[in-house]
Amino acid sequence: MNFELTEEQRMLADTLARFVAAQYGFPTRERIARSPEGFDRGMWRRFGELGAIGALFAPEHGGFGGAGDDIAVVFEQLGRALVVEPFLGALMAGSAIARVGNAQQRAWLARLIDGEAVLAFAHGEPDSRYEPARVATEAERANGGWRLNGAKAVVLCGEAADGFVVSARTSAAVDAEQGISLFWVPRDVPGMTLRGYALIDGGRGAELALRDVALPADALLGEADDGFATLEAALGCGLLALSAQALGAMEQAFGATLDYLRTRRQFGVPIGSFQALQHRMADLAIDIEQARSAVINAAAALAGPRRARERALSAAKYTVGQVGSKLAREAVQLHGGIGMTWELPLAHYAKRLVMIDHQLGDEDHHLARYIGFGFEGDAVQRR
Template sequence: MNFQHTEDRRMLADTLNRFVHEQYGFATRDTLARSDSGFSRELWVRFAELGIVGALFKEADGGFGGAGFDIAVVFESLGRGLVIEPFLGALVVGHALAHAGGDAQKALIASLIEGHAVTALAHDEPGSHYELARVSTRAVRGSNGWVLTGAKSVVQQGAEADFFLVSARTSGTCDAEEGISLFVVPRETAGLGVHGYRKIDGGRAAEICLNEVCVADDALLGERDAGFATLEASIGAGVLALCAEALGAMEVAKEHTLEYLRTRKQFGVVIGSFQALQHRMADLLLEVEQARSAVINAAAALSAGRVARERALSAAKYTIGRIGARVAEECIQMHGGIGMTWELPLAHYAKRLVMIDHQLGDEDHHLERYIALGRSQRHE
């Protein structure tokens, strides 16, 4: 099997890596991460002009990529630069719009590809624990459309989003797959309360309160009660993106640690000559390659059938969660005390690796999910 990317994907990665290196240095990223908005609208437009957002979508949806390996290439490069612009929201919401949207809703994808809009998925709720079907927010028919009531938590870049994709229950119990509907809700809609805050790994998120938010009939994405499949497939693309982002961050953390081992001296010799550290670094290199294999497998399976796709994604997220935490811990330990300082980029890469494990399902969640999907596959 040929694991080399196509020439177009290599060119895309080269372009993005060069832009991040020249225009998105650590000092710039750190300033943006601490800002009130948590990212730069100007840079978001510039990324879009380079075609980076367009690479996440299929040609039929206005992009020029959209395959699993296109997503992996883009997010690995973003992970190398710890880029905090709202790519994940654009990917997940954009794929949901492409999967189930009508013509007017699909037109919103163009605004994302051009960098003219920012969007966010509002799905997780207070008290939920990664369960995709656990939705307590309610949507009931009103006189002129739908009325949404509930709360959403940890909505990435929620305070800056121009519109949200909101999951709400239109029938069934709070943890049933059947009965979930999706709604496109503009930021300025009356009754929508947004409270933003800073995240520990950079950028911002928000808590959202829906207090009898009224939306028109055309806000419903796809069919009523049938939003789970769209949600699962779109979040699956987001899981792949996070895995690839973590891989890029691991590569940089590894490179920084190797450089430190080659230059830091103790007792008159570089510490990289110590056999114990050589063994630890060799083990780490093997782990990073295993993470790369998991990402490749997930990217290849993104267009497969549901069970094969979801098992590959959960396997990759579990692997990334385990290896990401180990890379963060080992790299900091081999740096010593300086590895924890705010001024050293490594500390920020370590934080991001740890926090990626907690986005869209952590290590334990995806291990359980992988096992459950395997059981259901055997029973078919």
């Protein structure tokens, strides 16, 4: 198996790296992250012009990438700069539309790829506990269309979204894979309310309440009751993206810590010359390489059979969760008291790494999911 990036992917990585280094420094990032919208629309359009959004989608859907490696390349560079623009929601919502959307819904992809639209993915619920099939939001047929009732939690950039891909249950039990459907819900539809708030690691999220939201029949994505495969594929893209983003953030935090150890002096010598600290940094370097291997494996498995794909994705998410939390603790400790200060970028990298572990399933969830997919059959062994 060839793990080398293509020339186009290397060029994209270099272009993104130069752009975020020049245009997305830490003061700029903090200003954007604490803004009323939680991201910068002008910056979002510039990412579109660079091709960073288009790289997430296949050519037949208006992009020029869409493979696991393409997603990993983009999100690793975004992680290095802690970019808060709505890439994750765009990837998951856009992948669902690209997979089963009708012509009207797919028209949004062109606007998304250009950076002219913001799409959000509304799937998680207050009581879902990371389980992808646990959907309590209900959709029922009414007046030739659909009526939705329920709630969605922590919808990234929900306040600013032009539309949402929403999961809802159209039949079967609340935690059954069968009976889930996906819907395109435009912004400002009557009956939908949003409560926005700042996220602890930057940017904004929203709670989404649906009260007798009336949608036309063509708001359905794909077939009724048969949306779980599309949902799982979209979440899989998100898991890979978060894992690659964590990898980029880990490498940046590791580099900052290494620089600090080389410059901070005690007893007349750099503290990086102390053997105990060298051993700790060597352990972290090995852990990051393990995380990189897990991300590469997940990227290669993204388009493969379900069982191998889900195991690889859960393995990557578990690994970056474990390594990211460890690196966050070690980096802060090695910096000493300054590692806790708001003004030092490292503290924000540590916070982001801890929060990535809790997005789309934490370590415990993905360890159980990895074990469950190790048994015969495709069904996950539930706890």
